[in-house]
Amino acid sequence: MSPESLTTAAADPGTDPSRASGRTHPPRPPLAERRAAGEEAENVLARAGAFFRIAALAEQVLTVASALATGRDPDPAMWAIFTAIMLEGALLVAILLRDSRIRPAVATVDLLFVCTVLVADGAAGHGHPDRVYLTYSYSIISSLVFGIALRRLRLVVVATTMLMTAYIAQWALRHGFGAPNVTIDAATYVPNLVVAWAVAKRMRHTATELDDSRARVAELAKEQERTRHARILHDHVLQTIESLVQQDAIPDRQLALAVAADAAWLRSLVEGTWYADERGDLISALQELVQRKRVAGLRVEFNARQLYQQRDACSALPGELVDAVTSAVGEALTNVTKHAGTDSAVLRATLTEDELTVSVLDRGIGFDRSAVTRGVGIRQSITARIEETGGQVRIDAAPGEGTYVEIVMPAKVLGGSADAPPKPERRD
Numbered sequence: 497m498s499p500e501s502l503t504t505a506a507a508d509p510g511t512d513p514s515r516a517s518g519r520t521h522p523p524r525p526p527l528a529e530r531r532a533a534g535e536e537a538e539n540v541l542a543r544a545g546a547f548f549r550i551a552a553l554a555e556q557v558l559t560v561a562s563a564l565a566t567g568r569d570p571d572p573a574m575w576a577i578f579t580a581i582m583l584e585g586a587l588l589v590a591i592l593l594r595d596s597r598i599r600p601a602v603a604t605v606d607l608l609f610v611c612t613v614l615v616a617d618g619a620a621g622h623g624h625p626d627r628v629y630l631t632y633s634y635s636i637i638s639s640l641v642f643g644i645a646l647r648r649l650r651l652v653v654v655a656t657t658m659l660m661t662a663y664i665a666q667w668a669l670r671h672g673f674g675a676p677n678v679t680i681d682a683a684t685y686v687p688n689l690v691v692a693w694a695v696a697k698r699m700r701h702t703a704t705e706l707d708d709s710r711a712r713v714a715e716l717a718k719e720q721e722r723t724r725h726a727r728i729l730h731d732h733v734l735q736t737i738e739s740l741v742q743q744d745a746i747p748d749r750q751l752a753l754a755v756a757a758d759a760a761w762l763r764s765l766v767e768g769t770w771y772a773d774e775r776g777d778l779i780s781a782l783q784e785l786v787q788r789k790r791v792a793g794l795r796v797e798f799n800a801r802q803l804y805q806q807r808d809a810c811s812a813l814p815g816e817l818v819d820a821v822t823s824a825v826g827e828a829l830t831n832v833t834k835h836a837g838t839d840s841a842v843l844r845a846t847l848t849e850d851e852l853t854v855s856v857l858d859r860g861i862g863f864d865r866s867a868v869t870r871g872v873g874i875r876q877s878i879t880a881r882i883e884e885t886g887g888q889v890r891i892d893a894a895p896g897e898g899t900y901v902e903i904v905m906p907a908k909v910l911g912g913s914a915d916a917p918p919k920p921e922r923r924d
Contacts, residue, residue: 533702533703533706534700534703537702542592542596542598544644545598549589549637552634552638553582559633573621577617577620581630581634600646603641603646607659610631610634611658611662617630618669621670632681635662636688639656639685639688640688642655642689643688643696644693644696656689659689660682660683660685660686664679734763738763741756754788778822778852779803779804781822782798782800782822782854794829795839795840795841797840800844810847813852817852817905817909824903825854827874831899832858836860836861836899843855849907850907852904853902853903853904855900856900857899859898860898862893864893864894865891874891878901878903882903886909888906
């Protein structure tokens with residue numbers, strides 16, 4: 497459907513397919529804003545666990561109500577067990593609904609509680625064969641929670657063994673050993689936990705695959721967008737710049753050389769041949785940037801004495817990090833040329849084991865940061881670019897007092913451990 501037909505459909509309800517069928521469908525959120533499938537799966541499993549525990553508590557209420565209706569008054573021990581089960585169950589349900597996931601630690605504490613009340617129920621009923629017992633059906637339903645919460649099969653086996661042991665102990669305390677069918681009843685825990693574990697595992701695995709698929713789709717969409725931008729650059733901006741250089745349309749020789757260098761860099765970016773190396777030389781990149789700015793008329797004092805002492809470390813920095821820093825510094829120097837009202841700036845860089853620090857200082861007119869509401873230079877080309885690489889940006893500026901931009905890259909990203917952003921659109 498063309499944009500024109502979409503506009504017409506929006507204006508005329510009769511041409512909207514969803515309205516014509518009598519149904520309206522809210523627009524799906526962008527892929528990046530959708531809830532992760534893994535997170536959603538954990539939320540569903542937590543709600544299922546809460547449902548099972550509510551069902552177990554309801555069964556307890558029905559058991560006690562049935563006992564009262566038939567004239568079998570619960571003894572004090574039974575009331576104490578019933579109260580403990582209701583309070584602990586209500587707390588567990590609240591935790592599951594609050595956290596939107598079943599944490600293994602919470603499930604472990606709950607498992608110990610269920611085993612304890614099983615044994616306590618048997619001990620309280622010793623010598624009272626006609627006493628109402630609460631905990632078997634309760635533990636059977638509750639065991640589904642443990643199957644969902646425990647990620648590893650060996651932990652499920654341990655939980656099953658604990659429940660079976662506690663149930664057998666209950667019957668031993670109540671009737672002595674050799675009670676009929678106790679082994680068969682105890683084995684009921686096995687399918688409950690194993691089936692719940694298998695279903696939960698499959699849900700988590702499917703959710704992980706869905707998240708991976710979404711990530712691949714998002715990356716493909718980004719690559720397609722970059723390709724589209726590259727085509728636009730090639731068909732319009734690049735050809736215009738190269739025509740200016742080839743036709744000697746720029747009288748200033750130094751400026752013409754700078755434009756030619758920019759055109760060569762832009763073509764390598766469009767063709768995908770730029771920056772193939774995994775490592776970048778920060779010193780060389782900053783020197784090249786300073787030289788280009790000087791050609792463009794900005795006097796840059798480059799203070800990198802400490803950086804030269806760390807030459808080997810500079811050469812081993814991740815290429816993505818070097819490019820992000822160089823691009824951000826280039827944008828800061830461009831802002832000096834455009835807005836600072838001065839033709840000079842100071843660029844300083846230091847590298848230690850803890851961090852890389854690069855700063856740009858000018859003594860220009862400065863600006864009021866609270867009044868800057870438009871443009872993408874500071875927000876995207878400097879701050880966002882550095883933060884996406886794992887660093888931080890500090891900008892100090894005030895009217896009449898110049899501007900100071902400081903970029904800090906912590907040690908965790910100097911070795912390339914941080915998630916690297918896509919290649920930026922502009923190196924300068």
